[in-house]
Amino acid sequence: MNWLTNFIPPRIRSIVGEQKEVPDNFWAKCPVCEKMLFHSDLSVNYNVCHYCNHHLRFPVKERLAMLYDGGKYEVIETPKVELDPLKFKDKERYIDRMKRSQAKTGLRDAITLAKGTIGGLDAVIAAFNFSFMGGSMGMAVGEAIVKAAEIAVKSKSAFIVIPASGGARMQEGMLSLIQMPRTMVAVEMVKDARLPYIVILTDPTTGGVSASFAMVGDVHIAEPGAQIGFAGPNVIKETVREKLPDGFQTAEHLLQHGMVDMIVPRKDMKNTLATLIGLLTQKPYKKDPKKNGKKDHADTESKGAEGEDKGSSGSERAVKSRANDNERAAALQALTHVRVAREAVLKLGRTVSDLAQGAGTASETDKKIAGQ
Numbered sequence: 001m002n003w004l005t006n007f008i009p010p011r012i013r014s015i016v017g018e019q020k021e022v023p024d025n026f027w028a029k030c031p032v033c034e035k036m037l038f039h040s041d042l043s044v045n046y047n048v049c050h051y052c053n054h055h056l057r058f059p060v061k062e063r064l065a066m067l068y069d070g071g072k073y074e075v076i077e078t079p080k081v082e083l084d085p086l087k088f089k090d091k092e093r094y095i096d097r098m099k100r101s102q103a104k105t106g107l108r109d110a111i112t113l114a115k116g117t118i119g120g121l122d123a124v125i126a127a128f129n130f131s132f133m134g135g136s137m138g139m140a141v142g143e144a145i146v147k148a149a150e151i152a153v154k155s156k157s158a159f160i161v162i163p164a165s166g167g168a169r170m171q172e173g174m175l176s177l178i179q180m181p182r183t184m185v186a187v188e189m190v191k192d193a194r195l196p197y198i199v200i201l202t203d204p205t206t207g208g209v210s211a212s213f214a215m216v217g218d219v220h221i222a223e224p225g226a227q228i229g230f231a232g233p234n235v236i237k238e239t240v241r242e243k244l245p246d247g248f249q250t251a252e253h254l255l256q257h258g259m260v261d262m263i264v265p266r267k268d269m270k271n272t273l274a275t276l277i278g279l280l281t282q283k284p285y286k287k288d289p290k291k292n293g294k295k296d297h298a299d300t301e302s303k304g305a306e307g308e309d310k311g312s313s314g315s316e317r318a319v320k321s322r323a324n325d326n327e328r329a330a331a332l333q334a335l336t337h338v339r340v341a342r343e344a345v346l347k348l349g350r351t352v353s354d355l356a357q358g359a360g361t362a363s364e365t366d367k368k369i370a371g372q
């Protein structure tokens with residue numbers, strides 16, 4: 001059908017919606033163990049290789065359906081921005097490249113915003129589409145993160161960002177780099193509102209994205225084996241002219257060095273998020289029995305922070321509730337430490353911005369950047 005799909009103009013293809021990249025055959029090859037995998041098996045297993053547990057890239061639509069309760073969520077429209085303000089051209093015009101990506105993915109840009117509940121608790125998610133120009137962050141992505149943060153604050157929801165990005169979009173030059181401080185201020189608004197800001201680092205999280213909002217979460221979760229770093233390993237190797245350690249820039253390496261708080265397999269992600277949001281907001285949450293462990297394993301665990309497991313005896317319940325109290329106390333203590341540190345940094349920032357004469361700008365976020 002290639003001749004037909006090629007024949008349809010890109011604009012019409014983009015209207016049809018997100019095109020699932022249709023595989024050429026029924027198989028995919030695991031890039032790590034090189035075993036052949038059925039697409040149908042992969043989809044049941046959240047795109048995880050069932051031989052070696054390698055986490056392959058995961059389409060945003062499926063990821064959102066996996067995370068939100070009952071697979072239901074509301075897509076938030078991303079803000080419109082000027083497509084090619086610099087009239088940039090390298091091998092091809094930036095505007096042509098953009099239109100091709102829009103037609104291929106059916107998306108406006110490299111980010112999708114959604115709203116719904118996770119474990120019964122409100123959550124706004126901003127998820128990157130790596131298939132759209134390598135998930136690069138330009139004005140559209142920056143604007144979308146600001147909008148998502150504002151919606152999270154207004155609706156008192158947790159804010160979850162799921163980066164999968166090569167970094168800033170070089171075709172937008174300075175306009176893409178300025179999204180780094182803008183997104184930082186956006187997530188700061190969420191923290192000021194005392195709402196959880198959680199980052200799920202997926203493969204790859206690099207460049208300007210890892211150098212801004214992706215590394216300032218209240219909690220950093222990573223997917224197993226994800227590449228997380230700023231510059232690529234080859235660039236670093238050539239610069240420092242030293243052998244890099246094994247597993248350099250992997251989620252596991254970063255966990256050992258304190259940059260990542262936990263590595264969570266995809267199948268456990270939803271319940272981990274529900275628990276974290278519940279603990280951070282001190283609200284009762286529900287765990288999804290189907291998504292806690294293997295998909296075919298009917299686990300009956302389903303209880304909130306208040307606990308309602310009828311099977312256990314009174315003393316068992318007391319022990320569990322004490323354990324929950326301890327968990328909550330530890331989380332609150334950690335949160336207090338983070339907030340004290342953050343307030344100190346903000347104070348320092350205010351002192352610096354007092355010295356600068358900020359000009360009046362349109363949006364609230366820009367005002368905050370200018371320190372007004």
Ligand SMILES: [Zn+2]
Nearest residue numbers: 030033049052
């Ligand atoms: Zn494999």
